[in-house]
Amino acid sequence: MKMCIACGMPMTRIADYPLYDISKNYCKHCANSDGNLVSFQEKLSALTAHYVQTYKMDKNFAEKTAYIVLKKLPAWRRSR
Ligand SMILES: [Zn+2]
Structure with missing residues (x-):
């Protein structure tokens, strides 16, 4: 799988x-x-919006969290 x-x-x-x-x-x-x-920026803003909506996170905190999560994945290791 x-x-x-x-x-x-x-x-x-x-x-x-x-x-x-x-x-x-x-x-x-x-x-x-x-x-x-999709681009890293697109994925980052989509995931940020998802966290804000689902977990009622503060926007800045959601974006930081999304960044850390995405940077662990092979597609984005070299993106910023
Ligand atoms: Zn995917």
Whole structure:
């Protein structure tokens, strides 16, 4: 089983892949509508918004947390 390199989600079904393309190593949540990997900034702001909404985190704190979480993933190790 593969794990998304950009968010860590386990990809267990074909529907988890962008455009059902199982050759990709990232999930559909981390892809644009054309199937390409989103940018680090896009992923960072999406995850920040998710934390603010789900955990009622302060925006700055949510962004710091999102940054730390994303930097642990293979897709973003060299991004800033
Ligand atoms: Zn993903």
